[in-house]
Amino acid sequence: MGISHYIKEIGRGARGAKPLEREQARDLFGQVLDGTVTDLEVGAFCLAMRIKGETPEELAGFLDATHARLNRFPATHRPLVVLPSYNGARRLPVLTPLLALLLAREGLPVLVHGTATESTRVLASNVLAGLGVPALKAIRAIDDGEVVFAPTELLLPGLKRLLDVRRVVGLRNPGHSVVKLMQPSAGESVVIGSYTHPEYARSMAATFELMGMTALLSRGLEGESAADPRRTAQTDGFVHGRHVPLQEQQPGTQSDVPGLPKDIDVDTTVDYTRRVLAGETPAPDAIAQQVAQIVQLANLAQQTQPQETETR
Numbered sequence: 395m396g397i398s399h400y401i402k403e404i405g406r407g408a409r410g411a412k413p414l415e416r417e418q419a420r421d422l423f424g425q426v427l428d429g430t431v432t433d434l435e436v437g438a439f440c441l442a443m444r445i446k447g448e449t450p451e452e453l454a455g456f457l458d459a460t461h462a463r464l465n466r467f468p469a470t471h472r473p474l475v476v477l478p479s480y481n482g483a484r485r486l487p488v489l490t491p492l493l494a495l496l497l498a499r500e501g502l503p504v505l506v507h508g509t510a511t512e513s514t515r516v517l518a519s520n521v522l523a524g525l526g527v528p529a530l531k532a533i534r535a536i537d538d539g540e541v542v543f544a545p546t547e548l549l550l551p552g553l554k555r556l557l558d559v560r561r562v563v564g565l566r567n568p569g570h571s572v573v574k575l576m577q578p579s580a581g582e583s584v585v586i587g588s589y590t591h592p593e594y595a596r597s598m599a600a601t602f603e604l605m606g607m608t609a610l611l612s613r614g615l616e617g618e619s620a621a622d623p624r625r626t627a628q629t630d631g632f633v634h635g636r637h638v639p640l641q642e643q644q645p646g647t648q649s650d651v652p653g654l655p656k657d658i659d660v661d662t663t664v665d666y667t668r669r670v671l672a673g674e675t676p677a678p679d680a681i682a683q684q685v686a687q688i689v690q691l692a693n694l695a696q697q698t699q700p701q702e703t704e705t706r
Contacts, residue, residue, distance in 0.1 A: 397422050405442035419455025427552035440567035450600035456572050468535045469581025470503040473692040476585045478574045479508035481617030482515030483658040489620035490518040492667045494541045496685045503536040509546040524664035584691050588614025606635035608695040623678030624648040631691045634700040640687050
C-alpha cells in the first residue's frame with residue numbers, strides 16, 4: 395500500500411510527468427478516499443496533479459474509485475438530474491436553486507450536492523434552505539418533481555476531506571473535478587457539468603464519453619451548474635457517452651438581465667427565485683433554454699439503451 399510510487403510518476407513537473415493508467419488512478423484515488431495514506435502524500439498528490447493536469451483516463455479511474463465507495467441514491471422513475479454546486483455566488487446571484495426548482499416543475503427528480511470550498515461565497519445550499527429545502531441527513535428515495543440537497547460528506551466523507559485540502563494549500567485538486575462528474579444515483583442520471591476554463595471542457599467531454607455517461611456540459615455561472623444568464627454559451631450533450639450537440643456559442647455579453655438583482659445575499663436571491671417561480675419576474679433566457687436542454691437529454695436517456703463501456 396501507499397501512493398509514493400504513483401507520485402514519483404506524476405510529480406516530475408508539467409513536462410516530465412507521466413500519466414497514470416486508469417487502473418493505477420483508481421488504486422491511487424481509492425487509497426486517498428479511504429484515508430490510508432499520510433497527509434504528506436495527499437498534499438504531494440494534490441500539488442503534482444495541479445501542475446500536471448488530469449487526463450480523461452485518470453479522471454475515469456478517479457471516478458471508478460469514487461463510484462465504488464459512494465452512498466448512492468436509489469434509482470428514480472425518471473432520470474435523476476444531478477447538479478453539483480461547489481462555487482457559490484461571487485458577483486452574480488447563485489442560480490442553481492432556480493434551475494433545480496424549474497427542472498422539478500418539469501417532473502424531474504433533482505439532486506443538488508455540494509459543500510463550502512471558500513468561506514466568502516453565498517452557497518446554493520443557503521438559498522435552498524431559505525426556500526424550504528434543507529440539507530438531507532440520510533440517503534433516501536427522491537420523488538419525481540422533487541428537489542433535495544445532499545452535503546458531500548453524506549455521499550462520501552473521504553471526498554469531503556479531499557476537498558477540504560484546498561483550505562490548507564489554496565489550490566483546487568482532483569476532488570474538485572470528480573464532484574462535477576460523479577453519478578450519485580443507482581439508476582439513470584443526467585449530470586450537469588460546468589467549467590470556467592476551456593481546457594476543462596475538453597477533458598470533461600472526453601471523460602463523459604469514456605464513462606458512457608448522460609450529461610450536459612457548458613460554461614457555467616461562476617463555476618456553478620446553472621448557465622450564465624448574460625451569455626449564450628456552447629452547450630454539448632452526452633447520452634450514454636454519445637455526443638449530442640445542443641447549442642453553439644453566440645458572441646456578446648448582456649450588460650443587464652431583466653429582473654436579475656444586483657445583490658447576491660441569501661435573502662435577495664431567495665426573493666428573486668420565488669418571484670421567478672411565481673411568474674412575477676421572467677426566468678433568464680439562458681436558464682429557460684438550459685431547462686429545455688436537460689429535459690431533452692433526460693427523455694433521450696430514457697428512450698435509449700446504454701452502450702457497452704468499460705464501466706458497465
